[in-house]
Amino acid sequence: MIGRTAEPIPVARVRGLAAMQIPATPADDGSAWPVRSLHLNEGPYAPAPSVLAAIARAAGVLNRYPDHDASALIAALARHTGTDAARLVVGAGSNELLHFSAEISLEPGDEALVPVPGFPTYARAIAQRGGRCVGVPVRPDGVVDIDAMMAAVGARTRLIFVASPHNPTGGMLSQGEISTLIDRLPNHILLHFDEAYYEFGRHAGASEVLPLLERRGGPWITTRSFSKAYSLAGARVGYGITGSAALADAYRKVRVGFGINALALAAAQAALAEKSHVTALLDHTAAERQRLSGALELLGMRVLPSAANFVAAITPGLAGDLAGVLARKRIFVLPAAWPGAGGMLRITIGTRADTGAVVAALREAIGAP
Numbered sequence: 001m002i003g004r005t006a007e008p009i010p011v012a013r014v015r016g017l018a019a020m021q022i023p024a025t026p027a028d029d030g031s032a033w034p035v036r037s038l039h040l041n042e043g044p045y046a047p048a049p050s051v052l053a054a055i056a057r058a059a060g061v062l063n064r065y066p067d068h069d070a071s072a073l074i075a076a077l078a079r080h081t082g083t084d085a086a087r088l089v090v091g092a093g094s095n096e097l098l099h100f101s102a103e104i105s106l107e108p109g110d111e112a113l114v115p116v117p118g119f120p121t122y123a124r125a126i127a128q129r130g131g132r133c134v135g136v137p138v139r140p141d142g143v144v145d146i147d148a149m150m151a152a153v154g155a156r157t158r159l160i161f162v163a164s165p166h167n168p169t170g171g172m173l174s175q176g177e178i179s180t181l182i183d184r185l186p187n188h189i190l191l192h193f194d195e196a197y198y199e200f201g202r203h204a205g206a207s208e209v210l211p212l213l214e215r216r217g218g219p220w221i222t223t224r225s226f227s228k229a230y231s232l233a234g235a236r237v238g239y240g241i242t243g244s245a246a247l248a249d250a251y252r253k254v255r256v257g258f259g260i261n262a263l264a265l266a267a268a269q270a271a272l273a274e275k276s277h278v279t280a281l282l283d284h285t286a287a288e289r290q291r292l293s294g295a296l297e298l299l300g301m302r303v304l305p306s307a308a309n310f311v312a313a314i315t316p317g318l319a320g321d322l323a324g325v326l327a328r329k330r331i332f333v334l335p336a337a338w339p340g341a342g343g344m345l346r347i348t349i350g351t352r353a354d355t356g357a358v359v360a361a362l363r364e365a366i367g368a369p
């Protein structure tokens with residue numbers, strides 16, 4: 001009789017999940033219509049030669065397992081961030097660390113707060129642990145609404161995700177707003193501050209969040225990514241700075257053995273040492289973001305202020321339809337819902353040629369002169 005009353009497999013928590021839909025970007029076949037991948041906020045250029053050389057060296061010893069503790073990368077990150085190595089954690093993309101935050105903080109039925117629209121991993125990570133995701137709309141300017149998030153804190157809230165610059169809007173919190181968050185968030189709630197676009201935010205004039213986070217008595221982590229400013233989206237590496245070594249231990253406990261592969265570790269370490277690639281990319285992104293925003297505004301679209309490597313343009317018609325028209329020209333952008341409008345298009349900053357192509361295609365699609 002054992003097992004007759006047991007829940008069927010997979011358990012209800014997993015049965016209720018939708019499979020992730022992330023269609024592969026078509027390969028560029030060198031035809032007259034190049035593939036323009038402007039929907040995933042990747043860097044438009046290949047990693048620096050020094051990074052490619054480090055990957056090639058690491059490839060020569062792929063018969064060996066990688067360093068599970070990522071000691072060399074952690075040591076480099078400790079120097080880079082000025083943080084004690086014991087408080088640093090790494091993940092297969094900062095994405096994995098978002099999942100770990102849900103893993104270490106939520107029991108089934110607990111609540112977690114997320115900005116809406118926001119990065120989809122937040123809601124997935126919460127759902128996978130049986131948590132209840134409470135969405136809090138961002139402000140009309142696309143910035144996370146700290147007052148509204150604080151008002152949404154309830155008796156079962158255990159986790160909050162906040163991003164600055166925020167995805168999909170690019171909106172950046174002020175120092176005062178971050179201070180309010182840190183001062184008002186109760187100490188039994190895990191604060192996950194998502195800085196996947198940290199380097200772009202700093203380049204756009206954001207002040208450091210870390211000194212403010214250090215003031216917090218309760219648990220916190222801020223995560224950053226090698227996928228964006230370091231042009232390593234395919235490698236899958238991210239890192240987190242936590243409020244204490246004890247909290248960092250919790251993230252280490254839920255890791256998968258050898259979860260970050262040797263090529264990714266070597267690439268991230270080399271990328272951290274290669275400052276000129278990042279500087280050039282940040283300068284390029286800021287200039288091209290301004291050019292793209294100006295051109296979209298000339299087409300009559302409202303563009304949200306962005307401090308990231310993408311812009312969000314509010315669309316007059318249905319954003320999904322516009323994205324479909326662009327996709328037929330092999331220009332891929334991300335449509336999303338936006339209250340009171342047809343939607344919005346999130347467009348990654350690509351090359352100069354990408355900017356020209358996406359603006360020309362949109363002009364034609366919306367019939368602008």
Ligand SMILES: Cc1ncc(COP(=O)(O)O)c(C=O)c1O
Pocket residue numbers: 040041092093094095096119163166167194196224225226227233236237238
């Ligand atoms: C806000 C935000 N957080 C986290 C991530 C995850 O990035 P990765 O896992 O590549 O580090 C992304 C990726 O697009 C993002 O936009």
